[in-house]
Amino acid sequence: MTPVAATATPRLRVDNVTLQYKTPSGGTFTALDKVSFEVPDQQFAVLVGPSGCGKSSLLYLTAGLAEPTSGDIYVGGQQVDGPGADRGMVFQGYTLFPWLTVRKNIEFGLKRRGMPAAERKEIVEFYLNEVGLRRFADNYSKQLSGGMMQRVAIARALANDPQILLMDEPFGALDSQTRLQMQQLLLKVWEHSKKTVLFVTHDIDEAILLGDRIFVMGARPGRIKEVLDVPIGRPRNLDMVMDPEFIRMKRNIFHQLHDGPDDHAD
Amino acid sequence: MSKRNSWLNRCLTPKTSLPAQVIWSASGLAWVLLIGLWASLSYGGVVPAMFLPTPGAVFDAAMRLARDGTLGPHVWASVEVVMVGFVISSVVAVPIGLMMGSFRVVQAFLEPLVNFIRYLPVTSFVPLFILWIGIGLEQRVSIIIFGVFFQQLVMIADVSKGISKDLINASYTLGSTRRDAVLHVIAPASLPGVLDTLRVTMGWAWTYLVVAELVAASSGLGYLSLKAMRGFQVDVIFLAIAVIGLLGLITDQLFRFLRLKVAAWAQ
Numbered sequence: 195m196t197p198v199a200a201t202a203t204p205r206l207r208v209d210n211v212t213l214q215y216k217t218p219s220g221g222t223f224t225a226l227d228k229v230s231f232e233v234p235d236q237q238f239a240v241l242v243g244p245s246g247c248g249k250s251s252l253l254y255l256t257a258g259l260a261e262p263t264s265g266d267i268y269v270g271g272q273q274v275d276g277p278g279a280d281r282g283m284v285f286q287g288y289t290l291f292p293w294l295t296v297r298k299n300i301e302f303g304l305k306r307r308g309m310p311a312a313e314r315k316e317i318v319e320f321y322l323n324e325v326g327l328r329r330f331a332d333n334y335s336k337q338l339s340g341g342m343m344q345r346v347a348i349a350r351a352l353a354n355d356p357q358i359l360l361m362d363e364p365f366g367a368l369d370s371q372t373r374l375q376m377q378q379l380l381l382k383v384w385e386h387s388k389k390t391v392l393f394v395t396h397d398i399d400e401a402i403l404l405g406d407r408i409f410v411m412g413a414r415p416g417r418i419k420e421v422l423d424v425p426i427g428r429p430r431n432l433d434m435v436m437d438p439e440f441i442r443m444k445r446n447i448f449h450q451l452h453d454g455p456d457d458h459a460d
Numbered sequence: 461m462s463k464r465n466s467w468l469n470r471c472l473t474p475k476t477s478l479p480a481q482v483i484w485s486a487s488g489l490a491w492v493l494l495i496g497l498w499a500s501l502s503y504g505g506v507v508p509a510m511f512l513p514t515p516g517a518v519f520d521a522a523m524r525l526a527r528d529g530t531l532g533p534h535v536w537a538s539v540e541v542v543m544v545g546f547v548i549s550s551v552v553a554v555p556i557g558l559m560m561g562s563f564r565v566v567q568a569f570l571e572p573l574v575n576f577i578r579y580l581p582v583t584s585f586v587p588l589f590i591l592w593i594g595i596g597l598e599q600r601v602s603i604i605i606f607g608v609f610f611q612q613l614v615m616i617a618d619v620s621k622g623i624s625k626d627l628i629n630a631s632y633t634l635g636s637t638r639r640d641a642v643l644h645v646i647a648p649a650s651l652p653g654v655l656d657t658l659r660v661t662m663g664w665a666w667t668y669l670v671v672a673e674l675v676a677a678s679s680g681l682g683y684l685s686l687k688a689m690r691g692f693q694v695d696v697i698f699l700a701i702a703v704i705g706l707l708g709l710i711t712d713q714l715f716r717f718l719r720l721k722v723a724a725w726a727q
């Protein structure tokens with residue numbers, strides 16, 4: 195670990211990370227090529243990029259669910275070595291535990307930690323309110339819509355009070371109407387918690403609306419092509435997608451993503 | 461009658477629910493047809509009574525054996541053997557099967573062996589077991605265990621292999637240890653599949669029981685029907701078969717009920 199003064203330690207530091215997969219033909223495929231970046235405390239950072247550029251891989255590495263071929267990742271100054279409750283994650287697919295009710299899903303991490311019941315209840319109630327699912331607290335996941343399931347997944351990750359929240363296209367499978375509601379909800383929840391977030395999306399509007407800083411990635415090999423700060427103040431709302439600043443930025447990212455010689459437009 | 465609401469039309473549409481009366485009528489009809497066919501063949505004299513007894517004769521046999529007190533002990537002897545064999549087998553197979561599907565090394569260790577034994581016909585071991593264990597209860601229990609255990613292992617391993625890796629990963633990001641992942645993700649996620657496996661293998665346990673009782677036993681429904689064969693009491697053979705069928709139907713319903721109760725989330 196590098197000895198850095200506490201105030202200067204970024205919440206997340208990705209240092210020269212390369213990830214290679216073995217191909218069935220015996221070669222290697224470079225999913226991420228010497229990726230480095232930092233996310234300071236309380237920042238909402240967004241990764242955008244074409245399909246297959248390694249966005250999910252980068253989150254899995256940060257979560258400690260996979261290991262980089264070379265390079266290191268630090269969260270709160272600690273080198274990542276395996277998964278832990280300090281890095282919460284909302285997955286691309288639905289990962290609620292179907293045998294548990296909404297309430298018990300949110301409680302899952304707290305229970306593993308051995309938190310007393312009274313304390314657990316208080317936290318669970320708070321997050322049930324945050325994501326607007328009080329009425330559904332005792333439902334099982336098969337009785338929930340896709341948007342509700344992702345709300346539970348967000349609440350479940352936040353209940354653990356992680357150092358950083360990793361979100362892998364959490365709204366990718368939702369219809370556009372629900373998606374807008376979810377973005378609004380996430381903006382609200384984030385205003386309350388000011389958690390450091392690393393958020394993956396395909397959707398440029400979503401990236402600008404939610405993010406403080408956007409990392410534009412390129413594919414083959416996966417790398418960071420451009421870092422952009424979003425010049426729009428907070429608190430944000432859905433109307434801001436019509437701001438000239440917003441549109442200028444959207445055009446910029448659009449060209450970044452679609453003009454590259456080696457990237458597919460998708 | 462509108463086309464959309466006609467129940468006849470619904471009957472012919474795949475994967476469509478039907479009113480309970482229609483379901484019950486269809487189930488009842490199957491029994492009526494079976495017993496009707498049986499009655500017409502036997503009462504009509506198409507098949508001689510020596511080979512096919514009338515339903516009435518089988519009912520009389522049931523009354524007779526119930527009254528003289530022989531039916532009850534035979535039924536109980538069979539139920540006891542099935543229960544003991546099935547419970548011992550399941551109690552061991554469920555945890556090992558879950559491990560086998562979750563840990564690659566356990567799978568590598570057990571799978572070749574299990575798949576070898578699984579294909580050995582149980583019946584070929586009956587003489588060996590008689591030689592080793594004799595013809596007591598233990599012998600019949602052993603045959604049931606031998607017939608059911610290895611099948612259970614493979615089926616339960618498949619159940620736990622089917623659990624999504626994402627669920628386990630999600631539990632890790634929530635602070636689960638590996639032990640937590642086994643106890644609080646793999647185990648509950650496997651429960652419906654495990655209960656289904658038990659329900660299916662329970663049927664096989666009954667099959668092996670009768671095999672064991674036909675060869676070497678002094679009580680039980682298999683023994684009862686063997687003895688009846690020697691005395692040309694075809695009505696008693698039919699009675700034994702009917703009782704085994706009924707007991708199977710009851711255990712099947714119990715498992716369905718259990719699954720509905722403890723794994724309601726998976727219905």
Ligand SMILES: Nc1ncnc2c1ncn2[C@@H]1O[C@H](COP(=O)(O)OP(=O)(O)OP(=O)(O)O)[C@@H](O)[C@H]1O
Pocket residue numbers: 215216223225243244245246247248249250251252396416
């Ligand atoms: N286990 C694996 N073995 C081999 N190649 C893999 C594996 N996992 C991912 N890849 C490859 O690595 C690249 C990056 O995958 P990743 O899932 O991180 O992309 P992504 O940016 O999240 O894509 P998407 O937007 O479609 O979710 C892809 O080209 C993928 O084919």
Ligand SMILES: [Mg+2]
Pocket residue numbers: 249250251286362
């Ligand atoms: Mg992805």
